[in-house]
Amino acid sequence: MSNIVAIAQKELKSYFASPIAYIVIGMFALLYGYFYIAILAYFIRQSLQMSEFGGQGAQALNVNQALIRPLLQNVTILVLFVMPMVTMRTYAEEKRSGTIELLLTSPLTDFQIILGKFLGAMALYGIMLLVSMIHLGILFLYGRPEWKPLISAYLGLLLLGGCFISVGLFISSLTKNQIVAGMATFAVFLFLWVITWIGGFSGPTVDQLTNYLSIINHYDDFGKGVIDTTHVIYYVSFITFGLFLTAKSVDSERWRS
Template sequence: MRNAFTIAGKEMRGFFVSPMGWVVMGLYALLFGYFFMAHLTYFVQQSMQSQMGGGPININQFMIRPLLQNVALINLFLLPMITMRAYAEEKRSGTIELLLTSPVSDLQIILGKFLGAIGFYAALLAVTMVYVGILFAFGTPEWRPVVTGYLGLLLMGGCFLSVGLFISSTTKNQVVAGAATFVVFLLLWIISWLGQSAGPAMAAVLEYLSIVWHFEDFSKGVIDTKHVIYYLSFITFGLFLTMKSVDTERWRG
């Protein structure tokens, strides 16, 4: 495990010394800030109307929940940029030879890369907490759904990152890795759309496969083991594919 952490540290460091890491972080904050503004303005309008009609409306339900659900959209565009370098760059520059000839197992390398990516993603989420903090400063939202929401985001991001890692391990070219990852993320999201015309049984299956669908309960403040297991098994499967891909690459040379 020590080796995995060494590699994770190197990966994390790589994000923070390269301009790319800061650009991704800045864009992430920018997009989140935009959604925050949009939802806030809407929420203010709604609450003014509802004050005339009935009681105050729930900030968790009408503001934080849709806001966190929008993070999935930001992830779709920005998470491929985190993983696209992971293997592709090491293969292109030849540093993969260092890793593969060090006394470290493939699993340790893959876990290290995954932990590094998820660590950087966690840093991105930490930045967005500043916005959510503003709501806590000026209002009284429930904190539990916020915590479960962020837990869900972390798990959902983990799925994206494990798939991204796998795709990066199949190519030397960062751009190919990034583009392919984006497409696969998108498909994993919109796979449930087919369900609407595929009959109820198929719809349930396709909905279950959609990564974003599993996030809804988290954003409502519910931790359902069904979703946790889905995310964890998805991540394991992604890392398993990465492992097989690295192994295959070795045999083919």
């Protein structure tokens, strides 16, 4: 356990020692801030219009439904773009610089190294999500949003990010080149995102299948404030599978290299 923590700490520290953490969090904060302002402006106009025409005042628009949910839905898109940059170096950089020799000749199991790296990236992702909570906090100052759907939405975001990180780790473990790892990770993410596009006209079986595989469809319920075990199981098994593939890749690298 202490080994896992040591690796995770090292990973997190190295994100902050290099520009990566600042770029990732900074860019995320900028874009997220823009989304926030845009959606908030739209929300204000809508509620003004409703109070003028409907005359029913404050109860007309639900903050959770009309503001927070679309906002966090957009966060998933940011995550899609940002996470490859976080995971692309995890293994690729260690292999390129030779520090992988230190890790693999230390009394650590592969599982400890992988889990440490996973948790390190999760920690950075968690810090990034914390930034998004500041904006939401402001809503609590001026309105009365429900906080329970927020918890489910953030749980969903964490699980979604975990899937991205586990796939990113696996792809990073396949190459020495960070750019290759980053690009391939992005392509895989995007594919998992749009996989449902062929579902609509390929018959009900394919439709069901692609719906199940689509990494983003499973987020919908979390966004609505529903924690459905189906989706939790989907995400957790996705993460486990990604980490399992990483372990296999690291082990097979050992035999080939």
